[in-house]
Amino acid sequence: MLVAFSVAPSGTGRADGSVHDAVAAAVRVVRESGLPHRTTSMFTEIEGEWDEVFDVVRRATDAVLPFGSRVSLVLKADMRPGWTGELDGKVERLERALEEGDTVAE
Incomplete structure (x- = not known):
């Protein structure tokens, strides 16, 4: 299963609204888990x-x-029993499709 999630505090009292320290605490947990993961600017x-x-x-x-x-926790899950390596696999299939060019259904 793949899960994309975003977790952030509110009511931090910070004038600039920054949540990077909190996000770092969450990402640290993910990295220490040993599970395959990827962090982007939003998820x-x-x-x-x-x-x-x-x-x-x-x-x-x-x-x-x-x-x-x-x-606040935002979560999206993709459950595909029997499939592993999809963190990269889905992106690789997309890139191959883009390299092969657009195909239009007739």
């Missing part, structure tokens, strides 16, 4: 079995709690 993607992925998401969310008066 962190993580791959693994249901229980292990959601345990990491829960712990990452818990790591953000001390940074504000509330926490």
Whole structure:
């Protein structure tokens, strides 16, 4: 399973609204999990079995709690039983399709 999630505090009291310290705490949990992952400017993607992925998401969310008066969690999951390596596999298939050129259904 692939999960893309974003977790951030609100009510931080910071004048600039920055949440990078809180996000760093969450990403640290993901990196320490040992699961395949990728962090971009908006989301962190993580791959693994249901229980292990959601345990990491829960712990990452818990790591953000001390940074504000509330926490927001956005999550999207792709469950495809029997498939692994999809963190990169999906992107590789997309890149191949782009290299092969556009095909228009007639």
